[in-house]
Amino acid sequence: MSRPIWIASLVVSVAAGVLAGCGGGGSEQVTPAELVKRADAICAAEQASFDRVQAHPPPSSRVAAEQTDDLIGAAEGADSKLRGLAPPDRLEAAYKRYLEARDRAVDQMKRGKLAADEADSAAYGAAQATEAREATQRAKLARKLGLKVCGG
Numbered sequence: 001m002s003r004p005i006w007i008a009s010l011v012v013s014v015a016a017g018v019l020a021g022c023g024g025g026g027s028e029q030v031t032p033a034e035l036v037k038r039a040d041a042i043c044a045a046e047q048a049s050f051d052r053v054q055a056h057p058p059p060s061s062r063v064a065a066e067q068t069d070d071l072i073g074a075a076e077g078a079d080s081k082l083r084g085l086a087p088p089d090r091l092e093a094a095y096k097r098y099l100e101a102r103d104r105a106v107d108q109m110k111r112g113k114l115a116a117d118e119a120d121s122a123a124y125g126a127a128q129a130t131e132a133r134e135a136t137q138r139a140k141l142a143r144k145l146g147l148k149v150c151g152g
Helices: 006-017 032-053 061-083 089-117 121-144
Strands: none
Touching: 032 061, 032 089, 061 089, 061 121, 089 121
């Protein structure tokens, strides 16, 4: 199995995707500037986790599956925190689209993990390719919200 290309794109994708899903889940609405500040801080912590996981290319499908599982955990943890932010009403729809795009990235990571568990390099590569194609859209959604770290 070749070194996963998607791991690098997932850093951007997941970070970007963190803000996409369901806006308005928090108990206190934040200002646009506070949304950017808090979301980018969450994404920075997530990116640091991704960097640690990806420090070494996986030598086998088993290790790739383990790394992908760690990435999924980091992404889902960031998602949970991002969903705790309630964006201003005028940004709620855009924030929701961003978090939804992030959810799709996590779904692709889960497909990739399953493929790695089964040593199916073709399916793993397909999940990576889908993730890479969608990364640009997630970054655009993040930028529309004013995010800098999450937008890669």
